[in-house]
Amino acid sequence: MSQPKEIFVKTHRCVGCLSCTIACAVEHSKSKTLFGAISETPVPKSRVYVQWVEPDGKVPLVCRHCEDAPCMYACISGAISRDENGVVITDTDKCIGCWTCVMVCPYGVIGRHLEEHKAYRCDRCPDREIPACVSACPTGALVYDTVDSFSAKVRNHVSRELLRAERG
Amino acid sequence: MAYTDKILEKSIDPSVHKMLERAEKLNLETVWDRYEAMLPECGFGELGVCCRNCNMGPCRISPFDDQGPKKGVCGATADIIVARNLIRMIAGGAAAHSDHGRDLAHTLLLTAEGKGGGYEIKDEEKLKALAGEYSIETQGRTKEQIALDLARAVYGEFGKQEGFVQFTRRAPEKRVALWKSLGIDPRGIDREIVEIMHRTHIGVDNDPVNLILQGLKASIADGWGGSTIATELSDVLFGTPMPVRSQSNLGVLKQDHVNIIVHGHEPVLSEMIVAASNDPELVGLAEKLGAKGINVAGICCTGNEIIMRHGIPIVGNFLQQELAVITGAVEAMIVDVQCIMPSLGPLSECFHTKFISTSPKAKFPGAIHMEFSEEKAFDIARQIVQAAVENYSLRIPEKVLIPEDKTECMVGFSAEAIVKALGGTLDPLLNAIKSGDIKGIAGVVGCNNPKIKHDHGHVVLVRELIKNNVLVTTTGCNAIACAKSGLMLPEAADQAGDGLKGVCRTLGVPPVLHMGSCVDISRILTLCASVANALGVDISDLPVAGAAPEWMSEKAVSIGAYVVSSGIFTVLGTVPPVLGSKVVTELLTRGANEVVGATFAVEPDPVKGAGLMIAHMDKKRQALGI
Numbered sequence: 001m002s003q004p005k006e007i008f009v010k011t012h013r014c015v016g017c018l019s020c021t022i023a024c025a026v027e028h029s030k031s032k033t034l035f036g037a038i039s040e041t042p043v044p045k046s047r048v049y050v051q052w053v054e055p056d057g058k059v060p061l062v063c064r065h066c067e068d069a070p071c072m073y074a075c076i077s078g079a080i081s082r083d084e085n086g087v088v089i090t091d092t093d094k095c096i097g098c099w100t101c102v103m104v105c106p107y108g109v110i111g112r113h114l115e116e117h118k119a120y121r122c123d124r125c126p127d128r129e130i131p132a133c134v135s136a137c138p139t140g141a142l143v144y145d146t147v148d149s150f151s152a153k154v155r156n157h158v159s160r161e162l163l164r165a166e167r168g
Numbered sequence: 169m170a171y172t173d174k175i176l177e178k179s180i181d182p183s184v185h186k187m188l189e190r191a192e193k194l195n196l197e198t199v200w201d202r203y204e205a206m207l208p209e210c211g212f213g214e215l216g217v218c219c220r221n222c223n224m225g226p227c228r229i230s231p232f233d234d235q236g237p238k239k240g241v242c243g244a245t246a247d248i249i250v251a252r253n254l255i256r257m258i259a260g261g262a263a264a265h266s267d268h269g270r271d272l273a274h275t276l277l278l279t280a281e282g283k284g285g286g287y288e289i290k291d292e293e294k295l296k297a298l299a300g301e302y303s304i305e306t307q308g309r310t311k312e313q314i315a316l317d318l319a320r321a322v323y324g325e326f327g328k329q330e331g332f333v334q335f336t337r338r339a340p341e342k343r344v345a346l347w348k349s350l351g352i353d354p355r356g357i358d359r360e361i362v363e364i365m366h367r368t369h370i371g372v373d374n375d376p377v378n379l380i381l382q383g384l385k386a387s388i389a390d391g392w393g394g395s396t397i398a399t400e401l402s403d404v405l406f407g408t409p410m411p412v413r414s415q416s417n418l419g420v421l422k423q424d425h426v427n428i429i430v431h432g433h434e435p436v437l438s439e440m441i442v443a444a445s446n447d448p449e450l451v452g453l454a455e456k457l458g459a460k461g462i463n464v465a466g467i468c469c470t471g472n473e474i475i476m477r478h479g480i481p482i483v484g485n486f487l488q489q490e491l492a493v494i495t496g497a498v499e500a501m502i503v504d505v506q507c508i509m510p511s512l513g514p515l516s517e518c519f520h521t522k523f524i525s526t527s528p529k530a531k532f533p534g535a536i537h538m539e540f541s542e543e544k545a546f547d548i549a550r551q552i553v554q555a556a557v558e559n560y561s562l563r564i565p566e567k568v569l570i571p572e573d574k575t576e577c578m579v580g581f582s583a584e585a586i587v588k589a590l591g592g593t594l595d596p597l598l599n600a601i602k603s604g605d606i607k608g609i610a611g612v613v614g615c616n617n618p619k620i621k622h623d624h625g626h627v628v629l630v631r632e633l634i635k636n637n638v639l640v641t642t643t644g645c646n647a648i649a650c651a652k653s654g655l656m657l658p659e660a661a662d663q664a665g666d667g668l669k670g671v672c673r674t675l676g677v678p679p680v681l682h683m684g685s686c687v688d689i690s691r692i693l694t695l696c697a698s699v700a701n702a703l704g705v706d707i708s709d710l711p712v713a714g715a716a717p718e719w720m721s722e723k724a725v726s727i728g729a730y731v732v733s734s735g736i737f738t739v740l741g742t743v744p745p746v747l748g749s750k751v752v753t754e755l756l757t758r759g760a761n762e763v764v765g766a767t768f769a770v771e772p773d774p775v776k777g778a779g780l781m782i783a784h785m786d787k788k789r790q791a792l793g794i
Contacts, residue, residue: 017210017212018212018228018230018236019208019210019211019212021230021235021236022211022212022231023208023211025232025235026211034211034214034215034231035214035743035747037231037232038215038231038232038747038748043232043235044232045232045235046232046235135208136208136211138210
């Protein structure tokens, strides 16, 4: 079974430009273009968030699609399920807007759609090979990769650092 | 030769395909690669909603209503930020054009004082005509005496604090009265640019409409001031262009010659390079080194200046500057100011090409700086040409690949040349417009932009216009695109509608008239003013329209602003960074009609763009009852 890909965050690379938030909202608009999206109703929503942490931290956060997803178990209307790609999805027809998922989400990345009275979150851009936020990130702070490959790159990097330290 | 789709989609020009394939093979980076690496471009920037004008920010306004900040730290809304950013672009563009004009005024001053290192007054008739506009006495005076007074008067326009800029008075009286009533009749060229910088400082002008009006004011100071000065004084010093035949595209580079490219904008340098390249001693040196001669060719507007006055061939437009170096056949790329890519430095290092900067205002990484000064113009030009000639022996024959593509063109249609071609009066043109043989006049101008398939926007739009009997006047990178596409030959009249075809055949002119460099859009303004005055109407009443199908520079923003301020409907092929503000977008695309009698439209599809221009002309014709 092939490894599913996740959106990983390299917080040290984020410059806080918010390009990911724009790209996300545009991808979730009707027109899928920036110039079209800005005049649509309801206003397209971004599902990615960039938090500021004193004094200079910028942290992009997006649904982790947890393997053991608290939101999925907490949803009283059975609206949240996992699809064949491992993506946790909210069935908006079933969602009753009770916000239980919001209460249990450890990352705080579920939003409230005021016009539609539904919860919304990252859907990993089903129409795209690479999620829009990852494509839009100019600094590589967002990475779309499998756990194996991402970890291997981290190990590679740390190994080189370790050797350099040892050998001076 | 079959090229990949990736290459074919970048340009309509076969010489570009050839050189891009070469670049790919040699692993050389071009503007298209960098554009691709930049994607997606920043959405805040695209909408114009980021502000870096103070250090409480940088701020950016979320374009989506219920998410993110709606005001900058100071409280500026998207409308305020977009308006401030837009007019700062106008300030940049107006400064560039006008500083070019200032350099010409400086050259004329030195020449009149006898300190110009090789310059002379070539068009005495125009000198006297301009002196007349400034009420300078010409009777019984030498051309140097007249030129001295004219140069001082024109120099004064830049730092003027009160009154008006003389050449703005070429506009119809109705237009000038309108500018006065709106408070946008410029008082001096530099003053209006400085005032933009002041007004856009933190906490000054925070009314989007008031900001935009100041932008229009500065742009008028550019179009009818700085740019007109650049054009007119260039004509005085170097001669007013008259129709001349030449060639265009990368194929004008010669395998067996020393190839010198002049790139940039001001004719002050390139005129002297042309003169020095004819120096028998340097030609002899070239021959001694095995070359058959010295071949000077131009890129961008400096190319337009010298093709118009000397028939010196033109290598290409903005997006072809790197490709010229990649031919491996260029001994020297000599540059002055504006639209010169800093990438030329590292790229030239991959070849024997010497990248020579000349202006104290414009230095580049990897360039050899040989500073130019008007006082010793010819001597310095000679040194530069000599360096180029000596470099011929370092050319690596295996690295040379010159595309064969080159196209004949007829250029040099100054307003004076057009009147001359018409037989000394505008009447034949007016009659053709009245009869409908010519539906209207379009000014198609502007840059290249990798966001648009190179030259596609330009050429498709122009073809559509002439097919519909619209006479096209053009400058800048559009002019070069049209020359390369064969639209600047009298034979191109075959592609025009029947009415325009007949007019072109009678006069022996192309349906697309090359009027010069980007500052020479002033020639189009002067022509429009003459037509409007002859008909006793304002410019906004005429069946005329403008277009910048592939624009990218701040200069283009200033141009668009002064063209619309002059009453000419203008179609842009790429979206300006204003859509983040409904107020500014509405003002530019609709509200401006109530204010200056013209608007902007944005239409990336060139056929549809031409359609908008034609519909506008039809409307104006109907209103005029013709």
